[in-house]
Amino acid sequence: MGITIQNITGNTAMVIWPRMAGCADSFYSVMYHPNWNSVLSSYSRKSFQKEERVPASRSSFVVENLTPLTTYLLCVTCQSASPSSDQCRVFNTLERDPASASTTKKELALGIWLASSLLLLIIAAVLLYGCLHLLCRTRRERSRARAGASRQEARTKGLAHGLEEPSGESQVLQDSEERQPDGIQLATIIENPAACREPGQLVSSSRERVPAARQCPAVS
Template identity: 70%
Template sequence: MGITVQNITGNTAMVIWPKMASCTDSFYSVMYHPNWNRNLSSYSRKNFQKEERVPTSRSSFVVENLTPLTTYIMCVTCQSANPSSDQCRVFNTLEQDPASKSNTKKELALGIWLTSSVLLLIIAAILLYGCLHLYCRRRREHLQGQNETSEQDHGKAWPKSVVSTSGELGRQSQMVQDSEEKHPGGIQLATIIENPSASKEPIMPKSKSWQQAPTTGQCSAVN
């Protein structure tokens, strides 16, 4: 079985093989390995770095992702068999062409740009979340401060009204006391000041001089 390797570039190569009538498997095994050393390596399947499975209906395969300026060995066998020397070919990849280099650079630049964009979006999302969280917390603290201030104002207004009412009652009591001090015997005068409705009825003051008649006059009249 003779295989050939064609269309060799810096990264790809096409391998062609004749159909194997003796191969009863459903796949061909395309194996290749870089930096092949015939003196140190054998044709055992475990010595090959890469292996691709191709349906038996096909007789060619394009190997990709090869390293430029590298010596490769490529073998094609049945699915379960070890390759022999007539089933293998050694070839060298070419230098990478400028178009491929530019494509690689473009892909690298695109990957860097996508990674940077994703990182920027993540950072922007984190900053936005932090700002919203801070705004909501300050808003909540502001509303709590307003509620506490309104409660304090309401609490202060009630004592003021109580104090003013107490002050008026104190002034009225003081006026009653002053009236009692000026008129020691006038208990009803204090009552009139405290209860103005009682002043409608006339009060006749009792006088000791009016109650006591002069006895001397009566005695002189009898005599």
């Protein structure tokens, strides 16, 4: 049939076949199978793992997603017929393409970087939320403490003011009594006739004597 395989890499291969008159109104079936062994494998249609349908207007197809360093059996038939030996070719894929390997590494590094960045953002958000919550809680506690201290100070001032007023009145009365002790005692002596009978009697703690010339009023 004249099937040829070209541009073989570690992951792709291009297969070219001549046009078949029987497939003019149908399609081509491109079948391939990895790890092929001519002793254990057959050309039966069921033994192929992959099958691609190609329009009859085309005579080539690029097989992709192959495994590097692997032996493949590839066959091209018209419609869904079982292939024959002249419709198949065996080829080996090369090592991994350096460009694809570098692309894979870049994609892996980019994925790791994105995952790490996302994780760091989540951690930063959690820490920021915790700090803000702690700060707000501290401010509320300080406000409550200040309010409590203000209330306690107001109560203390009110209590001290209430205690100072009676003490002031007591002081005034005490001062008045201290200023005129003799006058009160003299008035008592004048009203008491018995005290007037003894002119020379001591009438106060200051040992002053009442004048003898004072006359006591008559008792009715």
